[in-house]
Amino acid sequence: MGLPPGPGALFSQGPENHVSTQTQSIVTAEAESKSVRQAMRQVRRAEKGKVPTTEGKRAQNRRETVAGYGFLLPWMLGFLGLTVGPMIFSLYLAFTKYNLFTAPEWVGLDNFVRMFTEDPQFMQSVQITLVYVLVGTPIKLAAALAIAMLLNYRNKGSGFFRSSFYAPSLIGASVSVAIVWRAMFSTDGPVDSSLSLFGIELGGWVGNVDLVMPMMILLAVWQFGAPMVIFLAGLKQIPQELYEAAEVDGAGPMRKFRSVTIPMLSSVIFFNLLLETINAFQVFASAFIISNGSGGPAGMTNFYTVYLYKRGFADGQMGYAAAMAWVLVIVVAVIAFILFKTQKSWVHYAGENR
Amino acid sequence: MFDIRKRRVAVAAAALAASAALALTGCSGGGSEAGGEYNPDEKVTLDLAFWGNDVRAAMYEEAIAAFNEEYPNITVNSSFLGFPEFWEKRQTEAAGGGLPDVMQFDYSYLRQYSENGLLLDLSPYLGDIIDTEPLSQNILDIGVVGDETTGIPTSTNAWGLYTNPKLLDQLGVEEFEGGDWADYDSWMKEITDTAAAQGVTIWGGTDYTGRIQNFELQQRAKGEDLFTEDGEPNFTEDDLAEFWESGSGIREDGIVIDQQRLEEIYPLSAFDSALTASELTWDNFGAGYLRNLGAEYTELGLVAPPVTEEGVKDLYLKPSMLHSISSTTDHPEAAATLVDFLVNSPEAGAAFGTNRGIPASETQLEGAQLDPLGEQIREYEESISDRLGDAPPVPIVGYGSLEEKFRLIGQELAFGTLTVDEAVDQFFGEMDVVLNQ
Numbered sequence: 001m002g003l004p005p006g007p008g009a010l011f012s013q014g015p016e017n018h019v020s021t022q023t024q025s026i027v028t029a030e031a032e033s034k035s036v037r038q039a040m041r042q043v044r045r046a047e048k049g050k051v052p053t054t055e056g057k058r059a060q061n062r063r064e065t066v067a068g069y070g071f072l073l074p075w076m077l078g079f080l081g082l083t084v085g086p087m088i089f090s091l092y093l094a095f096t097k098y099n100l101f102t103a104p105e106w107v108g109l110d111n112f113v114r115m116f117t118e119d120p121q122f123m124q125s126v127q128i129t130l131v132y133v134l135v136g137t138p139i140k141l142a143a144a145l146a147i148a149m150l151l152n153y154r155n156k157g158s159g160f161f162r163s164s165f166y167a168p169s170l171i172g173a174s175v176s177v178a179i180v181w182r183a184m185f186s187t188d189g190p191v192d193s194s195l196s197l198f199g200i201e202l203g204g205w206v207g208n209v210d211l212v213m214p215m216m217i218l219l220a221v222w223q224f225g226a227p228m229v230i231f232l233a234g235l236k237q238i239p240q241e242l243y244e245a246a247e248v249d250g251a252g253p254m255r256k257f258r259s260v261t262i263p264m265l266s267s268v269i270f271f272n273l274l275l276e277t278i279n280a281f282q283v284f285a286s287a288f289i290i291s292n293g294s295g296g297p298a299g300m301t302n303f304y305t306v307y308l309y310k311r312g313f314a315d316g317q318m319g320y321a322a323a324m325a326w327v328l329v330i331v332v333a334v335i336a337f338i339l340f341k342t343q344k345s346w347v348h349y350a351g352e353n354r
Numbered sequence: 355m356f357d358i359r360k361r362r363v364a365v366a367a368a369a370l371a372a373s374a375a376l377a378l379t380g381c382s383g384g385g386s387e388a389g390g391e392y393n394p395d396e397k398v399t400l401d402l403a404f405w406g407n408d409v410r411a412a413m414y415e416e417a418i419a420a421f422n423e424e425y426p427n428i429t430v431n432s433s434f435l436g437f438p439e440f441w442e443k444r445q446t447e448a449a450g451g452g453l454p455d456v457m458q459f460d461y462s463y464l465r466q467y468s469e470n471g472l473l474l475d476l477s478p479y480l481g482d483i484i485d486t487e488p489l490s491q492n493i494l495d496i497g498v499v500g501d502e503t504t505g506i507p508t509s510t511n512a513w514g515l516y517t518n519p520k521l522l523d524q525l526g527v528e529e530f531e532g533g534d535w536a537d538y539d540s541w542m543k544e545i546t547d548t549a550a551a552q553g554v555t556i557w558g559g560t561d562y563t564g565r566i567q568n569f570e571l572q573q574r575a576k577g578e579d580l581f582t583e584d585g586e587p588n589f590t591e592d593d594l595a596e597f598w599e600s601g602s603g604i605r606e607d608g609i610v611i612d613q614q615r616l617e618e619i620y621p622l623s624a625f626d627s628a629l630t631a632s633e634l635t636w637d638n639f640g641a642g643y644l645r646n647l648g649a650e651y652t653e654l655g656l657v658a659p660p661v662t663e664e665g666v667k668d669l670y671l672k673p674s675m676l677h678s679i680s681s682t683t684d685h686p687e688a689a690a691t692l693v694d695f696l697v698n699s700p701e702a703g704a705a706f707g708t709n710r711g712i713p714a715s716e717t718q719l720e721g722a723q724l725d726p727l728g729e730q731i732r733e734y735e736e737s738i739s740d741r742l743g744d745a746p747p748v749p750i751v752g753y754g755s756l757e758e759k760f761r762l763i764g765q766e767l768a769f770g771t772l773t774v775d776e777a778v779d780q781f782f783g784e785m786d787v788v789l790n791q
Contacts, residue, residue: 097790100449101470118783120776186618207617209769293438294762297617298769313442315755317787 093322100316111323122324124299125307128213132303133280136217141272144224148231149261162232169225178219178289182206185215206290212300219286227272234268235261266347274339281332284309304328395427398685400692402432404458405440413705420701421692428688441754448472453680455689456696459505461496461673465585466751468499474679475502479690485698488716492745496673499748505676506697508718509711511638512671512735512742513567517655518647521556521631525549529655530632535572535600538660543609545631557611559632560624563601564764566757568634568659570746571669572597575662579746581753587785591778598767598774605768613768622646634659637731638674638711644727654727656734658741667743671735674711752788759784 069076094111096104115122147165151158171177184190187204195202205211242260251259262269284305287295295302295310302310304324312321404414411434418430433454435443441463447453453472467473480486480503486494489506497505515538517530525548530541542558549556562568569589570580578588604610611624619626625633626646640654662668677696679689696702700721703713708728712735713719724732735742750756763781766772772780 100445101466101472114787120780120783187615204614204618207614209771292621294620296620296762296765297613298766298771299762313445314438314758315752315788316445 090322090325093319094326095323096319098318098322100318104319107319111320112327114320115323115327121299121302121307125295125302125304128300128302129281129283129304131213132216132220132283133277136220137273137276137280139217140221140224140276141227141269143221144227144272145231145265145269147224148228148235151228151232152235162229165228166225169223175285175289178286181215181219181286182290185211207297209298209300212290212297216283216287216290216301219290220280220283227276230268230272231265234265238264263348267349270339270343270347274336277335277339278332281328397427397429398688399429399431400456400683400685400689401454402430402456402692403440403444403454404432404434405437405460406434406458407436410434410706410709413707413709417696417699417702417705420699420705421695424695425688425691428692430692451682453682455680455683455685456692457678457680458508459676459678460754461676462749462754462757464497464505464676464678465499465748465753467678468502468504468748469751472681473504474681474683474686474689475504476506476679476690476693477503479687479694483687483690484694485717488698488718489714492671493673493714496671496745496748497676505673505678506693507673507676507714508697508706509638509674509708509714510671510735511636511674511711511731512669512738513571513634513659514637514734514738515632515634515657515659516625516637516640516643517632517657518625518628518630518651519653519655520651521545521628522655525552525554525556525631527631530657532658533660535660535662539604539609542604542632543607546609555629557609557624557630559610559630559634560616561601561605561610561613561764561768562634563598564761564768565634566760567636569594569597569760571659572662574668574670574743574746575666577666581747581750583747585747585750585789587789591782594781595774595778598777601767602774613765616765616768636672636674637734638708640727640731641708654730656730658734658738667741669738669741670743670745672745673714750789755788756781756785 093104095106095108097107097110098104151162151165168177185205186192187207189204192202192204202208202211205215238261242264243256246256246260282305283303287301287303287306288309291297291301291306293306293310295306305328308321308324308328311317311324402414402418404410406414411432414432414434418432421430422428434440437460441460444453444457444463444467448467448470459467459473464473476484476497480494484506493507493510494503496507497503515530519529522529522545525545527541527545527548530538533541538559545556545558566580573580573589573593580588582588611630615629616624619629623633624630625635626643628647628651637656640656643654644651659669677693679686679693683689698715698717700717703718703721704723706713707722708724708731712728712732713722722728759781763772763777767774767777
């Protein structure tokens with residue numbers, strides 16, 4: 001699997017070199033932050049060393065702990081009862097045959113064997129989900145970054161544009177938008193008609209085996225608001241002095257983007273990449289609504305979670321669905337692990353000497 | 355000054371108490387009422403669940419109001435959902451042991467719920483609380499699983515061929531006169547070609563090899579049901595391959611509507627959208643078709659499906675729905691009383707008309723005001739009596755999944771993303787899984 005193409009390759013050159021040699025101001029900034037951190041560390045050490053001397057203090061501490069856990073309890077009960085419990089149970093179910101009517105029956109690894117050797121629908125589902133994640137996520141992040149940079153360029157009216165670009169993310173996951181999307185991409189719908197004006201005769205996208213995936217990716221990309229806002233915050237954190245210095249050194253816009261923006265933003269990019277990748281794996285509602293729960297046409301919107309849902313709740317194969325869920329958990333965990341491992345080589349945390 | 359210690363203790367206690375309260379309220383209430391002897395005047399409450407829409411819900415309300423005039427002591431709480439959601443909810447309730455007292459039930463799920471002991475055996479109430487006089491024996495037999503009666507059919511339907519007379523008129527094509535599958539194919543071709551010549555987008559029909567019922571029809575013509583009494587498959591890979599192959603002509607020549615168009619209009623069918631002039635389906639779909647077609651279309655044609663083999667009994671009456679009672683109900687007698695009312699009473703007939711199909715019970719049928727379409731369906735079911743054979747055994751557990759798989763494979767065949775051989779492989783693979791669940 002590895003890293004999606006695009007961003008990963010772009011950032012692989014060591015960014016630190018460019019930044020640390022820039023200007024006086026960044027050196028001061030780093031020195032400042034270093035001294036602040038040292039001070040913090042001293043304070044923390046001091047607190048740790050402060051051992052309560054009297055019996056009363058210790059009792060008070062204990063009571064505070066009890067009160068703390070007391071307040072935590074409702075959440076803990078929910079977490080244990082509604083999250084951890086079901087997860088452990090589903091791990092057990094993954095090794096069973098369970099139709100909800102009769103007690104689960106232990107079948108060992110059968111579910112996993114069936115998944116990878118006997119279920120062409122599963123393989124297709126994995127395939128289209130990977131395409132969706134590997135193609136959709138980079139495009140979405142690129143779009144988010146591009147818009148964020150445009151919004152960062154001028155302050156005038158940026159509040160309005162920020163809100164309007166963010167709006168699709170608020171409504172994007174809703175049922176109505178998926179239905180509108182369906183109507184827009186039907187034969188003789190707005191998209192088809194406007195493309196026809198330019199002489200592109202594609203027909204409807206919703207029922208087209210080849211075009212329904214691009215349509216789903218467009219729907220995802222259109223909801224770039226959340227990563228965009230985070231990018232924008234990251235962009236505003238980049239000291240203006242860096243750009244000024246780069247300009248003095250004769251850097252053009254591309255060079256500034258490559259050598260200042262990208263390295264300074266790499267931690268934010270990493271965060272967005274991780275989050276959006278995981279989110280993309282879990283695509284469900286839009287596909288479920290657009291295909292009316294069928295995963296069609298010809299299984300092209302039968303994403304992993306849609307297929308899992310159908311197996312579990314329509315076919316009553318809870319054991320198989322649980323096994324699928326755990327495979328997804330493992331795959332997402334592995335991808336997150338790989339991303340964390342590779343971040344050393346391309347993610348730069350401002351003010352840290354790595 | 356305020357004693358900080360005491361306050362801390364109080365806060366801790368309050369927090370503990372609050373969370374305990376939160377945890378406890380979740381499982382308060384309920385408590386089972388004792389079953390005991392049947393007392394006709396006892397105040398009881400029954401839960402009733404059905405699938406349908408607002409229209410049907412209003413009909414149930416009317417029927418329940420009539421029921422309460424006769425039995426004011428029985429309060430009925432009804433709830434309804436769409437068909438797939440209805441069964442998802444029942445599944446989780448079945449796992450948790452909380453099925454509603456009385457349910458509208460579907461034939462394809464009857465075996466699964468019966469064999470797992472989730473439905474009450476109605477045999478003790480037959481001929482007693484539940485009047486069997488107005489129900490014919492072969493209707494009653496439909497609801498028998500093993501040696502228990504777990505469902506009473508409310509109404510029946512049969513497979514038929516709906517046509518759209520207005521579209522046929524417009525094109526100047528005659529109504530389908532009957533004949534074999536090849537005749538049907540060429541009739542559809544005539545429509546598609548005529549429409550193309552006139553520059554309108556109308557097709558003769560939909561690819562009928564995408565539906566398992568048409569396969570069943572052709573197998574029954576050979577004298578074989580899809581599954582045996584023991585739930586074993588009764589057809590070979592070759593049978594299925596031959597069937598799917600038989601549809602390749604109408605798919606590839608564009609005689610039937612293309613799959614892409616079908617995807618876009620789903621969940622409506624092509625016939626609903628006046629894009630095709632015919633559709634093979636259950637005869638109780640007529641009212642829905644008329645509603646979806648809109649006010650421009652006032653009548654439908656309904657004729658017998660194409661003949662596979664002359665003189666055989668390939669069609670059968672299927673319950674469009676049944677009524678069943680949960681085996682865990684606290685009030686079996688009251689529930690049976692409600693089922694009897696919903697199945698047999700003229701009041702129920704007056705409330706539902708043909709919404710649930712042609713009433714199976716004579717007394718319910720008497721109360722039903724048949725609209726022209728209902729009358730047409732009743733006449734149709736009479737007209738095919740020569741072709742009506744015994745109903746197949748109660749569908750195997752997981753039949754619903756297989757039916758859906760068949761439909762999905764049909765779509766892939768239409769898109770050309772699967773070959774017939776791959777399709778057969780996939781279907782048999784799926785069947786293996788379903789039979790072993």
